[in-house]
Amino acid sequence: MKNIYKNGQIVEGVITGIQPYGAFVSIDENTTGLIHISEISDDFVRDIRQYVAQGEQIIAKIIDVSDGPNQLRLSLKALNYSSRKIREDKEHKRSLVPESVLGFKSLDVKMPQWVAKKERPMVNVNLKHALLENDVMSYQDEVTRIHEMIHNKTGKGNDFLGWLDWADRYDKDEFDRIKVCAKRIREQADVLLVCGIGGSYLGARAAIEMIQGPYAQDDLEIIYIGNTFSSTSIVRILNYIKDKEVACNVISKSGTTTETALAFRLIREFMENKYGVDEASKRIYATTDAKNGLLKPLADQKGYETFVIPDDIGGRFSVITPVGLLPIAAAGIDIDAMMRGVKDATFELNNASLEANPAYVYAVVRRMMEAQGKDVEMFVSYESHLVFLAEWWKQLFGESEGKEGKGLLPASVNFSTDLHSMGQFVQDGKKVLFETVVLVDNPIEDAEVPFVDGDIDQLNYLSGKSLNWINQKAFEGTLEAHEVTGNVPNVILNIEKADAYNFGYLVYFFFKSLAMSVYMLDVNPFDQPGVEVYKKNMFKLLGKK
Numbered sequence: 001m002k003n004i005y006k007n008g009q010i011v012e013g014v015i016t017g018i019q020p021y022g023a024f025v026s027i028d029e030n031t032t033g034l035i036h037i038s039e040i041s042d043d044f045v046r047d048i049r050q051y052v053a054q055g056e057q058i059i060a061k062i063i064d065v066s067d068g069p070n071q072l073r074l075s076l077k078a079l080n081y082s083s084r085k086i087r088e089d090k091e092h093k094r095s096l097v098p099e100s101v102l103g104f105k106s107l108d109v110k111m112p113q114w115v116a117k118k119e120r121p122m123v124n125v126n127l128k129h130a131l132l133e134n135d136v137m138s139y140q141d142e143v144t145r146i147h148e149m150i151h152n153k154t155g156k157g158n159d160f161l162g163w164l165d166w167a168d169r170y171d172k173d174e175f176d177r178i179k180v181c182a183k184r185i186r187e188q189a190d191v192l193l194v195c196g197i198g199g200s201y202l203g204a205r206a207a208i209e210m211i212q213g214p215y216a217q218d219d220l221e222i223i224y225i226g227n228t229f230s231s232t233s234i235v236r237i238l239n240y241i242k243d244k245e246v247a248c249n250v251i252s253k254s255g256t257t258t259e260t261a262l263a264f265r266l267i268r269e270f271m272e273n274k275y276g277v278d279e280a281s282k283r284i285y286a287t288t289d290a291k292n293g294l295l296k297p298l299a300d301q302k303g304y305e306t307f308v309i310p311d312d313i314g315g316r317f318s319v320i321t322p323v324g325l326l327p328i329a330a331a332g333i334d335i336d337a338m339m340r341g342v343k344d345a346t347f348e349l350n351n352a353s354l355e356a357n358p359a360y361v362y363a364v365v366r367r368m369m370e371a372q373g374k375d376v377e378m379f380v381s382y383e384s385h386l387v388f389l390a391e392w393w394k395q396l397f398g399e400s401e402g403k404e405g406k407g408l409l410p411a412s413v414n415f416s417t418d419l420h421s422m423g424q425f426v427q428d429g430k431k432v433l434f435e436t437v438v439l440v441d442n443p444i445e446d447a448e449v450p451f452v453d454g455d456i457d458q459l460n461y462l463s464g465k466s467l468n469w470i471n472q473k474a475f476e477g478t479l480e481a482h483e484v485t486g487n488v489p490n491v492i493l494n495i496e497k498a499d500a501y502n503f504g505y506l507v508y509f510f511f512k513s514l515a516m517s518v519y520m521l522d523v524n525p526f527d528q529p530g531v532e533v534y535k536k537n538m539f540k541l542l543g544k545k
């Protein structure tokens with residue numbers, strides 16, 4: 001199509017999407033423009049949304065047409081009569097939130113029109129198979145109220161909201177030190193022992209397994225210890241590492257968690273015997289509280305390199321802090337990319353509008369499922385290397401909302417493996433659950449099915465097809481079986497790839513969904529009083545004073 005637009009021309013358009021780097025503008029049916037952040041105002045622009053709002057009608061000047069009619073470069077500041085200033089007025093604030101409550105159908109119609117037009121969201125929430133009986137958009141007022149509560153830090157447990165803007169304020173020197181130590185660990189060791197439990201190890205394991213994939217060809221083997229009392233497991237690990245070069249990252253905020261402290265005592269003994277006290281202390285890295293607890297004084301006394309677990313970030317949110325970052329970096333994963341994912345999610349998901357914020361859509365749908373009689377949310381993946389992402393997710397949601405007799409029970413399966421076991425219940429069992437399927441669009445690996453003469457195993461009908469294509473068909477067939485035949489709702493979350501950036505984005509997506517979803521239950525999302533009960537009984541039996 002001929003480009004009818006010219007440099008210098010003034011055009012009218014509507015803001016259809018806002019990204020950290022610019023605002024997308026729809027000019028006519030075939031023409032889209034981008035106002036780069038540097039073209040918004042003569043003032044320093046930190047957050048574009050303080051200047052323009054999604055859905056706003058604007059006038060802009062074309063500054064470059066060379067990329068064709070779909071990608072005009074536009075400027076607001078070049079219109080010298082309309083240079084933008086930060087808009088704090090109520091009118092503008094109101095415009096950030098849709099004024100009218102849109103019907104359910106409008107979500108399908110408007111989402112692509114207003115949001116997906118620019119780019120697909122990093123986490124795409126597909127509700128076509130969710131069997132919803134009501135309108136997601138009818139929750140907008142409640143979502144807006146809770147969004148304000150989260151961001152103004154006025155809700156229950158608000159002193160544990162440190163994750164909310166962590167991407168903007170984490171300690172860059174410590175971050176650099178993590179990268180240096182990760183490199184050192186890779187030089188020192190064949191095996192890194194990650195010694196921690198619950199929030200102090202699940203996030204790192206979820207990331208490493210998701211991003212590296214199974215049987216990764218990496219020089220450093222990671223072994224998770226300190227997460228069980230199983231004598232067999234602990235002794236077998238100690239036997240396995242006997243003749244290997246070892247480093248250890250012990251991770252415990254309190255230092256008193258018995259599973260972790262006990263395993264660490266054994267590891268310390270083993271390493272001090274193997275290397276001597278001095279060399280052992282150069283191979284042990286402690287991630288713990290800045291001042292309190294039992295691990296910090298031990299680490300100081302021994303001279304371990306230490307990293308800080310922030311006070312305002314709970315264990316299940318700590319994967320984006322040194323708790324997750326040191327083991328993830330030691331595994332050779334790009335933590336800069338991961339934190340970019342966290343940062344972009346922080347920006348993009350700081351939006352009260354259900355039309356623009358997929359994390360809040362997912363949060364609302366969880367509550368709607370409960371209202372439709374579901375007690376169980378089943379996390380489904382079709383990749384075995386997402387099994388620990390599911391374990392991490394279970395802790396995040398289970399520990400956050402399983403309180404006061406409330407909450408969905410988070411469960412998980414890995415398909416197609418578990419279609420041969422749990423599949424029966426999902427298809428035909430009691431209708432207590434809905435599925436949340438996390439799909440990765442592009443697999444880490446793929447291969448074609450070969451043609452075999454004689455076709456003795458009768459698989460030649462698949463020859464030339466890719467393994468991932470077959471996995472997709474398994475998903476599509478299962479979706480229909482569960483949704484249509486089994487009447488089991490399916491919420492589908494798509495991410496593009498299993499890489500560091502997407503991992504960072506996805507965990508923040510879940511943090512934000514979780515905060516919204518749990519506040520909708522009027523429960524404190526950030527404490528975990530119930531986990532102390534078993535400890536009290538166990539300590540009594542162990543004779544702890």
Ligand code: PA5
Binds near residue numbers: 256257399
């Ligand atoms: O989320 C949580 O708070 C727990 O899972 C803790 O992370 C876990 O119990 C480990 O605690 P600590 O880091 O004090 O050893």
